[in-house]
Amino acid sequence: MSKIIWSKIDEAPALATYSLLPIVNAFTKAAGVEVVTSDISLAGRVLAAMSLAEDELSKLGEVVLQPDGNIIKLPNISASVGQLKECIAELQGQGYDIPNFPENPANDEEKAIRAKYNTCLGSAVNPVLREGNSDRRAALAVKKFAQKNPHRLKAFAENSKAYVAHMEGNGDFYGNEKSVTMTKAQKVTIALNGKELATIDAMDKEVIDGTFMSVKALKSFIQKTIDDAKKNGVLWSIHLKATMMKISDPIMFGHAFTVFFQEVFTKYADTFAELNVNPSQGMSDLEKKIAGNPKEAEILAAFQEVINSDNPEIAMVDSDKGTTNFNASNDVIIDASMPVVVREGGKQWNRKGDAVECVAVIPDSTYAMFHAEMVADCVKNGQYDVTTMGSMANVGLMAQKAEEYGSHPTTFELAEAGKVTVTAEDGTELMAFDCEAGDIWRMSRAKDIPIKDWVRLAVERGQIEKVPVIFWLDENRAHDAEMIKKAKTYLADLDTEGLDIQFMDVTAATRFTNTRVREGKNTIAVTGNVLRDHLTDMYPILELGTSAKMLSIVPLLAGGGLYETGAGGSAPKHVEQFLKEGHLRWDSLGEFLALAESLRFIGQKNNDSKLAALTAALDIANDAYLDNSKEPSRKCGEPDNKASHFFVAQYWAKALSTGDNAELAAKFAPVAKALTENEDKIISELLSVEGKAQDIGGYYHPNDGKAEAAMRPSATLNKIIGSI
Numbered sequence: 001m002s003k004i005i006w007s008k009i010d011e012a013p014a015l016a017t018y019s020l021l022p023i024v025n026a027f028t029k030a031a032g033v034e035v036v037t038s039d040i041s042l043a044g045r046v047l048a049a050m051s052l053a054e055d056e057l058s059k060l061g062e063v064v065l066q067p068d069g070n071i072i073k074l075p076n077i078s079a080s081v082g083q084l085k086e087c088i089a090e091l092q093g094q095g096y097d098i099p100n101f102p103e104n105p106a107n108d109e110e111k112a113i114r115a116k117y118n119t120c121l122g123s124a125v126n127p128v129l130r131e132g133n134s135d136r137r138a139a140l141a142v143k144k145f146a147q148k149n150p151h152r153l154k155a156f157a158e159n160s161k162a163y164v165a166h167m168e169g170n171g172d173f174y175g176n177e178k179s180v181t182m183t184k185a186q187k188v189t190i191a192l193n194g195k196e197l198a199t200i201d202a203m204d205k206e207v208i209d210g211t212f213m214s215v216k217a218l219k220s221f222i223q224k225t226i227d228d229a230k231k232n233g234v235l236w237s238i239h240l241k242a243t244m245m246k247i248s249d250p251i252m253f254g255h256a257f258t259v260f261f262q263e264v265f266t267k268y269a270d271t272f273a274e275l276n277v278n279p280s281q282g283m284s285d286l287e288k289k290i291a292g293n294p295k296e297a298e299i300l301a302a303f304q305e306v307i308n309s310d311n312p313e314i315a316m317v318d319s320d321k322g323t324t325n326f327n328a329s330n331d332v333i334i335d336a337s338m339p340v341v342v343r344e345g346g347k348q349w350n351r352k353g354d355a356v357e358c359v360a361v362i363p364d365s366t367y368a369m370f371h372a373e374m375v376a377d378c379v380k381n382g383q384y385d386v387t388t389m390g391s392m393a394n395v396g397l398m399a400q401k402a403e404e405y406g407s408h409p410t411t412f413e414l415a416e417a418g419k420v421t422v423t424a425e426d427g428t429e430l431m432a433f434d435c436e437a438g439d440i441w442r443m444s445r446a447k448d449i450p451i452k453d454w455v456r457l458a459v460e461r462g463q464i465e466k467v468p469v470i471f472w473l474d475e476n477r478a479h480d481a482e483m484i485k486k487a488k489t490y491l492a493d494l495d496t497e498g499l500d501i502q503f504m505d506v507t508a509a510t511r512f513t514n515t516r517v518r519e520g521k522n523t524i525a526v527t528g529n530v531l532r533d534h535l536t537d538m539y540p541i542l543e544l545g546t547s548a549k550m551l552s553i554v555p556l557l558a559g560g561g562l563y564e565t566g567a568g569g570s571a572p573k574h575v576e577q578f579l580k581e582g583h584l585r586w587d588s589l590g591e592f593l594a595l596a597e598s599l600r601f602i603g604q605k606n607n608d609s610k611l612a613a614l615t616a617a618l619d620i621a622n623d624a625y626l627d628n629s630k631e632p633s634r635k636c637g638e639p640d641n642k643a644s645h646f647f648v649a650q651y652w653a654k655a656l657s658t659g660d661n662a663e664l665a666a667k668f669a670p671v672a673k674a675l676t677e678n679e680d681k682i683i684s685e686l687l688s689v690e691g692k693a694q695d696i697g698g699y700y701h702p703n704d705g706k707a708e709a710a711m712r713p714s715a716t717l718n719k720i721i722g723s724i
Contacts, residue, residue: 001034002070002602002611004595005063008039009076010700011571012586015578017074018704018711019642020588023649024595026724027656030667031614033602035072040125042077042087043701049116050098057128064131069560070602071129072594075571077700078123078243080250080330081281087700088117094701104276122246122408127401132556133454134396135461136536139593142549143391145626150386151545154345154355160379161234162346162357165225166368171217173442174366178431179209179478181486186425190410190443192435193418198410198443202424205448207486209403209479210422210431212414212441213248215255218363222259225361229312235348235358236260237315239337239371242329244533245404247411248440252363253329254280260311260326264302271295282328307351312359319353334362335534338371339541345383346375366477366506367530373510374538381518384542390521392513392539393465395458396532399450399557403479403529410443444479446528451483453557455490458526462499465524470512472527474505483528506531548590553597561601566590575699577636582689582710584641585632592622592648613664617655624651642686646717650675667724674720685714 006021008014017037025035038056047053063069077083085101092098101117102110138146156162169175182188188202190210202208222238229236238256242249257279258265265272265279275289283303290296307314317323317331325332338360341348347355360375362368378384397403414420420441422431435441462469471487473480484503491501504512513523517539525535540547548566556562571586578584596618603611625631630647632640653672656664675682694710697703712718 001029001032002606004028004033004035004598004602005038005060005071006035007060007071007073007076008037008041008044009074010041010043011077012574012578012584013074013565013571013588013591014041014702015575015584015696015707015711016586016588016591016641016645018708020591020645022712022718023645023721026721027614027649027652028599030664030724031608031610033599033611040076041700042079042083042120043091045120045124046084046087046091046098046117047096049119050096052096052098057125061128064129064556064560064562065558067559068605069556069558069562070598071560071562072591072598073125073129073562073564074591075564075566076125078125078246078330079121080242080328081121082285082328083330084117084120090698090700094698103278123244123405126244126398127406129562130398130554131400131558132554132562133399133450133457134394134532134536135457135553135555136396136532136550137393138391138540138544138549139551141623141626142544142589142593146544147387149629153343153383153386153542154347155383156345156378157357160346160357161232162341162359162375162379163234164360164362164368164372164375165221165228166362166365166372167217167221168365169217171214171221172366173211173213173364174477176214176433177209177211177478178433179207179482180430181482182206182208188425188430189423191421191423192412192414193416197412197420200410200443200445202445203447207446207451207479207482208422208430209444210420210433210441211444211478212420212433212435212439213252213364214436215438215440216436218252218255219259221363222256222361225359226260226312229359230310232359234312235315235350235356236312236361237325237332237337237348237358238361239332239334240329240362241334241530241533243333245407247408247413248442250280250329251413251440253282254278256361257282257326260314261303261306264299264306267302268295268299271299280329282331283324283326284328313350313356315348315358316351316353319349319351322351334371335537338374338534339538342374342378342538343541346379367534369506370510370531370534371538373507374514377511377514384517386543388520389543390517390519390523391543392517392535393461393522393524394532394536395454395461395524395526396529396536397446397450397454397527398529398532398554399453400447402446402450403444404442405529407442407444412441414439414441446479446483448486449557451486452490454526455487456494457555458524459491459494459496459499459501461524462501463495465522467522467524468500468502468512468516469524469526470509471501471503472506472509472525472531473503475503476505546587548587549593550590551593551597552590561598563594563598565594579694579696581636582692582694583636584711585634586641587631588641588644589622589625589631592618592625596622610661610664613659613661614656617652617659617664620655621648621651637687637690639683639686640690642711642713643683646675646682646686646714649717649721650679671720671724675717678716678720682714682717685716689713
């Protein structure tokens with residue numbers, strides 16, 4: 001029997017799995033495929049780090065290196081320090097004997113504990129599993145549905161003041177970057193003033209980058225954006241990726257926090273030092289640290305005084321709760337927040353809950369140039385038309401921890417001023433940087449085999465789609481200059497006849513793509529790892545209403561497949577609603593689409609006609625799901641995620657009952673009949689829990705029995721599925 005591994009993760013998609021997976025397994029087992037789970041949730045990773053559970057993530061890291069590896073990966077929490085501490089506290093409350101998170105390790109024991117917990121922070125999962133490059137695009141049925149049922153994009157004002165601010169010159173990562181391509185495999189050492197920071201095993205033909213963010217320039221830039229926002233009369237907000245860039249971006253966030261509230265941090269510096277206040281963790285953590293302190297009320301009043309002064313308004317994460325952009329570094333995630341800025345007409349929400357025009361502050365220009373052009377394009381040309389706009393498909397370089405998302409072990413907040421050197425084992429100095437204390441220095445890497453595969457995949461998609469293939473590579477960026485050389489070398493070995501392949505910098509590529517999008521034309525963007533993330537949230541959210549509806553396929557280098565199911569950025573709010581009133585509005589379309597691709601991969605690899613029939617029927621079911629608008633309602637009392645699973649099961653069974661495979665048709669005909677005849681009863685049973693608070697035994701580590709009972713309330717449906 002073939003096997004698909006379905007990741008057990010967190011929050012809303014984890015809840016949905018309790019309802020969906022029994023249905024999936026009932027159908028797939030009929031064609032000889034078993035779907036098994038692997039726990040890579042934050043709680044699961046914490047318990048594994050403390051040797052209280054199997055290390056499922058490491059096991060999956062072995063699966064992706066196998067030729068028949070087949071994994072459906074749902075979105076997992078990329079944990080901030082705050083989330084990790086909450087998870088630890090919940091597990092302790094459930095009786096697990098694990099230590100607290102040591103924020104400031106005072107001895108070797110605490111340092112060892114901190115090192116174990118650090119493996120759970122940020123993007124701990126993706127670098128392990130993404131042993132292939134990314135193929136993200138909108139399924140044709142999804143695109144057509146969006147055009148027929150357009151979501152609302154709000155107009156930009158005729159004289160919109162919205163804009164993106166980013167650093168320029170030599171202060172940011174873009175301006176300071178240096179890059180080399182290795183000519184042989186050898187050890188490479190990073191040192192500060194001759195003292196080793198880290199040593200890596202570099203590979204032959206690997207591209208290695210070094211760069212740094214000047215903290216002095218960053219602070220100056222942040223202050224200028226505040227002054228400009230005040231002058232321009234716009235809301236101020238900062239946009240970073242503290243979940244994926246778990247070392248560098250929280251530090252930048254902390255500097256923005258301290259600059260905005262400079263007088264408070266200066267006045268209470270001694271108190272904050274005494275309480276171990278870390279600005280990188282935001283206002284929510286600061287409030288916890290000062291709770292009960294004699295100066296608590298005074299400090300909070302000082303923060304409020306800055307807010308009430310003539311400073312620009314700060315964007316709100318939750319206006320009703322008074323949660324600002326500075327609440328926590330992981331509250332505003334750039335690839336989720338910037339599409340909302342564009343969707344809302346260049347606006348974010350203020351303290352009163354009003355949407356007002358904003359400046360989106362994105363310090364590093366490397367990727368800010370994309371967002372700056374997206375906003376500028378809409379200010380100039382108006383909002384997009386969902387009914388006619390074209391599509392952006394993406395081929396992204398991400399295999400083997402490519403580029404910035406793999407830089408955590410080689411990112412440092414420099415303890416002293418001086419020279420950072422990158423030296424080869426043979427003594428050759430590859431790069432050198434003059435830095436100041438507090439600067440953020442990092443090394444990124446891109447290995448040769450993934451780059452070659454990335455170029456191949458781009459050409460393959462171009463041959464299939466017959467649209468322009470644009471490599472988003474900037475010859476004026478050190479890393480990209482090396483990548484252009486490699487890409488052109490590998491393109492020469494491939495059949496590119498008839499293809500329109502071009503190289504453009506980020507701004508030019510954005511303009512080219514957007515012009516085509518407005519003309520209803522499709523374009524393939526071939527990008528590095530971070531731009532892949534930004535583009536494949538921005539364009540799908542504008543085109544489809546959500547990035548969760550994108551096909552996200554990772555053809556693994558070893559021959560297997562990883563199928564990702566979309567973004568989980570709104571998952572916490574979904575869980576909050578579910579716990580309060582039993583309604584889960586998470587849309588599992590991403591899981592439906594990923595399952596179809598996963599099954600198709602197995603069927604094609606094994607030339608299995610029964611599996612081909614099962615997959616074709618699921619394709620029909622997915623189309624029917626969209627055509628009949630069976631996505632979950634946002635409102636309590638109306639069909640939710642559980643009902644959407646029922647309808648996909650019904651459509652899937654119907655398609656199988658009339659399909660070409662006689663064995664499957666005979667097996668699923670009575671199932672289709674039962675699901676159809678009992679539809680009203682099943683929907684009534686599913687709706688019976690609406691409006692009722694749910695107890696699932698935990699947020700990060702729910703009780704499986706309680707969660708399954710909450711997500712499978714229809715005895716009729718459960719009986720039919722159990723009979724297959």
